[in-house]
Amino acid sequence: APARWLGRRYVGWGVVGVAAWLADNTLCEALLAGAFFYPHLHAVWHVCMGLNCYYGITLGCYARALQQQQQQHLASPEIS
Numbered sequence: 018a019p020a021r022w023l024g025r026r027y028v029g030w031g032v033v034g035v036a037a038w039l040a041d042n043t044l045c046e047a048l049l050a051g052a053f054f055y056p057h058l059h060a061v062w063h064v065c066m067g068l069n070c071y072y073g074i075t076l077g078c079y080a081r082a083l084q085q086q087q088q089q090h091l092a093s094p095e096i097s
Contacts (some may be wrong), residue, residue: 026072041058
């Protein structure tokens, strides 16, 4: 289940990051004109994409380790 946990975080942070980026691009003028404060969604996008990259690389390393473990198990027969 670690792969599922990592995968959910990878996709989740990517979705949140893309949503922040889209909101920043489409609502920038409105946010600057009428808001009491500017939420700096571009900075949120950077944080989300950083986490997305971290979980993606970690998931890839986990999958590679599992693959190598299975290949090693298949290559060395059990001696009884």
